[in-house]
Amino acid sequence: MEEQAIQDIYPEDYAWCYGCGRLNEYGLQLKTVWDGEQTVTTYTPRKEHTAIPGFVYGGLLASLIDCHGTGSASMVLHKKNGYVIGDGAEPPRFVTASLHVDFMKPTPHGTPLKAIGMVEEIHPKKFKIMTEVYADKICCAKAEVVAVVMPETFT
Amino acid sequence: MEEQAIQDIYPEDYAWCYGCGRLNEYGLQLKTVWDGEQTVTTYTPRKEHTAIPGFVYGGLLASLIDCHGTGSASMVLHKKNGYVIGDGAEPPRFVTASLHVDFMKPTPHGTPLKAIGMVEEIHPKKFKIMTEVYADKICCAKAEVVAVVMPETFT
Numbered sequence: 001m002e003e004q005a006i007q008d009i010y011p012e013d014y015a016w017c018y019g020c021g022r023l024n025e026y027g028l029q030l031k032t033v034w035d036g037e038q039t040v041t042t043y044t045p046r047k048e049h050t051a052i053p054g055f056v057y058g059g060l061l062a063s064l065i066d067c068h069g070t071g072s073a074s075m076v077l078h079k080k081n082g083y084v085i086g087d088g089a090e091p092p093r094f095v096t097a098s099l100h101v102d103f104m105k106p107t108p109h110g111t112p113l114k115a116i117g118m119v120e121e122i123h124p125k126k127f128k129i130m131t132e133v134y135a136d137k138i139c140c141a142k143a144e145v146v147a148v149v150m151p152e153t154f155t
Numbered sequence: 156m157e158e159q160a161i162q163d164i165y166p167e168d169y170a171w172c173y174g175c176g177r178l179n180e181y182g183l184q185l186k187t188v189w190d191g192e193q194t195v196t197t198y199t200p201r202k203e204h205t206a207i208p209g210f211v212y213g214g215l216l217a218s219l220i221d222c223h224g225t226g227s228a229s230m231v232l233h234k235k236n237g238y239v240i241g242d243g244a245e246p247p248r249f250v251t252a253s254l255h256v257d258f259m260k261p262t263p264h265g266t267p268l269k270a271i272g273m274v275e276e277i278h279p280k281k282f283k284i285m286t287e288v289y290a291d292k293i294c295c296a297k298a299e300v301v302a303v304v305m306p307e308t309f310t
Contacts, residue, residue, distance in 0.1 A: 018204050018212040026203035048181035049173050051250070052305075057173040058251045059218030066214045095206070096213045100255045150207075 004086045005031035006071045006078070014093045014150075019067035030064060032071035032117075034085075039072035039117040039129075045109060056107035061141050065101055065131050068115040069145030070094040073127040076119040077149070094127070094147040107133070107140040125149040159241045160186035161226045161233070169248045169305075174222035185219060187226035187272075189240075194227035194272040194284075200264060211262035216296050220256055220286050223270040224300030225249040228282040231274040232304070249282070249302040262288075262295040280304040 007020045007030065015023045020030040032041040041064060049060045070093075078091040085091075107113065117131045126148045133141040162175045162185065170178045175185040187196045196219060204215045225248075233246040240246075262268070272286045281303045288296040 014207055016205050016208055018206075019214045021205070024203060024205065026201075046181075048179055050171050050176070050179065051173070052169055053171055057218075058254065059174045059214065059221045062217035062221065062254060062256075063212075063214030066217065095261075096258055098255070098257045099213065099217060100253070102253045103251055106250075 003033050005033050006075045006085060006091055007031050009085060009091055010093060011090050017067065019063045020071060028063060028067075030067045030071070032068055032075065034075065035116075037118075039068070039075055039119065041068040041071065041115040041117075042112050043115075044112045050109060051106070054109055056109050056113070056135075056140075058101070058103060061103070061107060061113070061133055062099065062101055064113060064115050064133065065141065065143040065145060066096055066099055068117055068131055069099070069129040070096055070147045072117040072119050072129045073147040076121070076127060093150045095150045097126070097146040097148050099143070099145050101141055101143040103141050105138055105140050108135050108138070111135045113140070122146075158188050160188050161230045161240060161246055162186050164240060164246055165248060166245050172222065174218045175226060183218060183222070185222045185226070187223055187230065189230065190271075192273075194223070194230055194274065196223040196226065196270040196272075197267050198270075199267045205264060206261070209264055211264050211268070211290075211295075213256075213258055216258070216262060216268070216288055217254065217256050219268060219270050219288065220296065220298040220300060221251055221254055223272055223286055224254070224284040225251055225302045227272040227274050227284045228302040231276070231282060248305045250305045252281070252301040252303050254298070254300050256296055256298040258296050260293055260295050263290050263293070266290045268295070277301075
């Protein structure tokens with residue numbers, strides 16, 4: 001049985017994100033899973049996600065890092081709250097407070113990208129996610145996301 | 156006559172970017188123009204560019220800021236080199252070294268977004284672009300991009 005991603009169990013109202021909403025048919029449908037203590041999101045860019053031909057668009061990397069960050073924070077807090085993905089409990093949903101990406105190398109197109117994250121709690125409702133994005137063995141980007149628990153009223 | 160954007164005069168090989176390539180039919184086709192000393196990129200998100208319903212996806216804002224940054228740097232260096240958009244000279248093409256976005260407010264969907272930039276030269280081949288993104292009068296994001304002239308060989 002395939003492992004469930006955190007995005008598979010987001011409440012339905014929060015499953016429309018262009019980056020990671022399972023119900024957004026035009027979106028990227030990013031999915032984040034555990035790999036030991038790390039969180040991993042793997043995505044193969046579409047043909048049109050180019051910067052210059054042969055290389056991946058930086059905004060796509062930023063999108064991958066963004067949803068990987070909020071997903072990773074959700075996973076860590078869900079686990080801290082005593083739940084495991086698939087036990088029926090709804091996970092907390094996060095929003096991005098800030099996003100920083102250092103582009104290390106041009107990202108080759110045509111290979112899956114793997115975002116690997118480590119999460120650090122900086123406040124019970126605020127988490128920092130350090131992410132590296134790899135294309136095969138090339139580290140293409142290093143990033144830091146600060147994610148906060150989504151407020152009850154979003155406006 | 157409509158004012159030309161910097162992206163309208165990028166060399167054809169560099170006009171395939173998912174964010175701002177005029178030849179990428181699936182992309183956002185972002186376009187950046189002068190407004191006095193500031194650079195401006197206006198974009199109306201598609202229906203599917205949602206975070207949660209009613210609000211715009213952060214990765215879309217990051218993409219807008221990214222291409223607005225490289226476009227703005229290109230405009231400033233092109234001008235410094237003595238050219239104006241439309242005189243037939245090819246502008247320099249930039250790549251993003253780093254991207255930082257602070258999300259200030261949830262971004263309402265259904266209204267054009269306006270990225271407004273100020274450019275600072277930090278080295279003849281390296282520029283910093285400070286950008287604010289507005290939805291109507293709401294400042295939704297503040298950002299800083301460092302863009303560098305694209306190297307001759309990209310790999």
